[in-house]
Amino acid sequence: SGGVVLDVRVAPIAEEYILLLADDQTEIVRAQSVRNDFVANVSHELKTPVGAIGLLAEAIEDAADDEDAVRRFASRLHKESVRLSALVQDIIELSRLQGADVVTEGRPVDLNRVVAEAVDRNRTPAENRRIEIVVGGRVERPVFGDPDLLVTALRNLVDNAVRYSPEGTRVGVGLRERDGMAQVSVTDQGPGIPLDEQDRIFERFYRVDTARSRQTGGTGLGLSIVKHVMSQHGGEVGVWSQPGRGSTFTLRIPQLEDAGAATGGAGAAG
Ligand code: ADP
Numbered sequence: 012s013g014g015v016v017l018d019v020r021v022a023p024i025a026e027e028y029i030l031l032l033a034d035d036q037t038e039i040v041r042a043q044s045v046r047n048d049f050v051a052n053v054s055h056e057l058k059t060p061v062g063a064i065g066l067l068a069e070a071i072e073d074a075a076d077d078e079d080a081v082r083r084f085a086s087r088l089h090k091e092s093v094r095l096s097a098l099v100q101d102i103i104e105l106s107r108l109q110g111a112d113v114v115t116e117g118r119p120v121d122l123n124r125v126v127a128e129a130v131d132r133n134r135t136p137a138e139n140r141r142i143e144i145v146v147g148g149r150v151e152r153p154v155f156g157d158p159d160l161l162v163t164a165l166r167n168l169v170d171n172a173v174r175y176s177p178e179g180t181r182v183g184v185g186l187r188e189r190d191g192m193a194q195v196s197v198t199d200q201g202p203g204i205p206l207d208e209q210d211r212i213f214e215r216f217y218r219v220d221t222a223r224s225r226q227t228g229g230t231g232l233g234l235s236i237v238k239h240v241m242s243q244h245g246g247e248v249g250v251w252s253q254p255g256r257g258s259t260f261t262l263r264i265p266q267l268e269d270a271g272a273a274t275g276g277a278g279a280a281g
Pocket residue numbers: 171172175199201202203204212213217218219220224225228229230231232233234235258
């Protein structure tokens with residue numbers, strides 16, 4: 012890592028300067044290797060659905076006179092193409108978010124509306140699994156940023172909560188404000204996440220349970236996207252979880268001073 016400089020706080024100026032340069036260099040090398048890792052991971056992740064689609068297309072050709080088989084293979088091919096498309100979308104979104112200053116035309120955003128929209132987008136998958144999404148609380152002051160990106164971040168958290176929860180359970184979405192920060196939390200009654208993996212889940216393609224993530228249609232990029240949207244807004248995302256007791260993910264975003272801007276920025280979230 013690039014932590015060398017921390018050890019030499021009392022070094023003479025010239026030496027410190029050299030060490031700072033050395034540290035910059037490690038940063039550059041590190042950034043480069045992070046990019047290379049990303050490309051390697053992306054190639055690996057793309058190979059699975061692309062390979063499956065090819066094989067299924069061949070299987071359909073071979074089974075041309077067996078109508079049932081054709082239908083079965085076609086439906087699997089459809090599933091794989093949906094997965095591939097979700098993966099490509101997330102890769103594009105994440106690449107964009109990794110750039111500098113993505114929020115170029117920020118404006119006051121009403122988080123109450125962001126929550127309503129993110130919940131709405133998850134309505135059908137939630138109903139399919141008999142999961143009730145309960146929204147509580149309100150915030151008065153707006154935050155500053157890009158409403159679409161904020162919806163994307165929250166939509167990912169609600170999507171995870173719905174996908175990882177057992178059927179017939181509840182997902183809670185809570186809004187409140189504290190010390191100049193807006194807080195949105197998403198709570199589920201799912202399997203929870205072991206303590207030693209709670210940092211790692213925000214890494215690209217990291218999954219606690221690979222089979223479950225794939226099976227439920229996960230791309231492995233959702234939380235990484237959430238983390239980047241938060242850093243683009245000067246905010247942060249945190250997790251509280253205990254295996255067997257569910258999980259709570261919380262977004263914290265700095266609020267604008269002027270309460271009037273909440274209505275002044277009308278339409279910001281939709
Ligand atoms: P995925 O598409 O795999 O869900 P994410 O980046 O959204 O990717 O999440 C990373 C991993 O974190 C998931 O694979 C899962 O193991 C774990 N995870 C995320 N959200 C939850 C949750 N609400 N409950 C339990 N595990 C979760």
